[in-house]
Amino acid sequence: MVFIEYVKTRTIMTKTDQGKRWFGIDYHMNLYRGCSYGCIYCDSRSDTYHIKNFDVIRSKVDVLKILEEELSTKSYKGVVSFGTLSDPYNEQEEKYKITRGALELIKKYGFGVSIDTKSDLILRDIELLQEIQKNNSVIIKISITTADDKLAKFLEPNVISSSKRFEVLKTLRKNDIYAGVLMTPVLPFVTDNEDNIRKIVKKASDSNANFIYTKMGMTLRSNVHDYYYKNIDKLYVGLSNDYKTVYGNNVVCNPLKYPDLLEFFVKECNKYHLLCDMGEIIKDYKRKVKLNEQISLF
Ligand code: SF4
Numbered sequence: 232m233v234f235i236e237y238v239k240t241r242t243i244m245t246k247t248d249q250g251k252r253w254f255g256i257d258y259h260m261n262l263y264r265g266c267s268y269g270c271i272y273c274d275s276r277s278d279t280y281h282i283k284n285f286d287v288i289r290s291k292v293d294v295l296k297i298l299e300e301e302l303s304t305k306s307y308k309g310v311v312s313f314g315t316l317s318d319p320y321n322e323q324e325e326k327y328k329i330t331r332g333a334l335e336l337i338k339k340y341g342f343g344v345s346i347d348t349k350s351d352l353i354l355r356d357i358e359l360l361q362e363i364q365k366n367n368s369v370i371i372k373i374s375i376t377t378a379d380d381k382l383a384k385f386l387e388p389n390v391i392s393s394s395k396r397f398e399v400l401k402t403l404r405k406n407d408i409y410a411g412v413l414m415t416p417v418l419p420f421v422t423d424n425e426d427n428i429r430k431i432v433k434k435a436s437d438s439n440a441n442f443i444y445t446k447m448g449m450t451l452r453s454n455v456h457d458y459y460y461k462n463i464d465k466l467y468v469g470l471s472n473d474y475k476t477v478y479g480n481n482v483v484c485n486p487l488k489y490p491d492l493l494e495f496f497v498k499e500c501n502k503y504h505l506l507c508d509m510g511e512i513i514k515d516y517k518r519k520v521k522l523n524e525q526i527s528l529f
Pocket of ligand 1: 318
């Protein structure tokens with residue numbers, strides 16, 4: 232179901248726990264709640280996040296007004312993460328321009344930005360991202376789980392194909408935006424194979440990605456189990472039984488050949504000189520700002 236509702240809130244931005252810094256972000260926020268892209272493995276469907284009717288997109292009353300108040304009073308101009316629980320370029324963003332409005336505020340107050348998306352709508356905001364990147368750090372993660380467009384259509388039914396997502400990445404890089412691939416989740420028995428990993432790393436390199444990152448596994452929390460099993464059984468009849476046998480009620484489901492696949496992944500990345508270590512990626516995308524700061528001291 233695709234329409235927008237508004238919910239009340241008092242805060243938009245949350246300071247990130249320094250011990251759990253995902254891509255070196257300092258603040259995170261979700262301008263939207265819910266997502267209509269329909270990925271069958273989506274962790275945000277979990278009861279943990281208390282988002283009822285997940286396929287309905289909601290935003291918050293006065294979202295940009297509250298965000299501006301928060302940005303204008305924070306002294307530390309860190310990196311703000313958009314969309315960990317919902318794609319910030321969902322099907323309603325073209326009309327409502329809430330993500331775009333937030334980027335304009337980020338630019339106005341001199342913050343950095345970290346965006347996860349599967350949508351080509353991000354190309355609309357290239358000029359804004361370039362402006363933000365002049366004064367602070369920008370990192371864009373294009374989420375790609377399979378190199379196979381047919382499989383992607385099944386796993387992520389309302390999203391553009393993987394091939395198109397690589398094109399988006401290529402365009403971002405041509406415009407000098409720091410961007411790479413987020414290869415997560417990696418689904419046991421479905422995408423956890425060397426052929427898929429080899430193809431994704433190669434295509435990331437062909438798209439001139441700055442990095443590729445994976446956690447090589449998936450999470451299956453409470454009610455996400457049922458949604459995922461119902462769908463994955465349509466693709467491979469009875470596969471949910473293999474999941475139940477191997478993982479039981481585990482939340483973290485790593486591929487059976489986890490260490491071997493991770494080693495293979497790192498080897499492939501090294502072959503193309505692609506960054507794949509979280510610490511190195513953070514250092515690299517924040518380097519530009521440090522260089523600018525040093526230059527301005529002289
Ligand atoms: S795009 Fe992200 S938030 Fe939306 S359904 Fe897919 S995994 Fe979930």
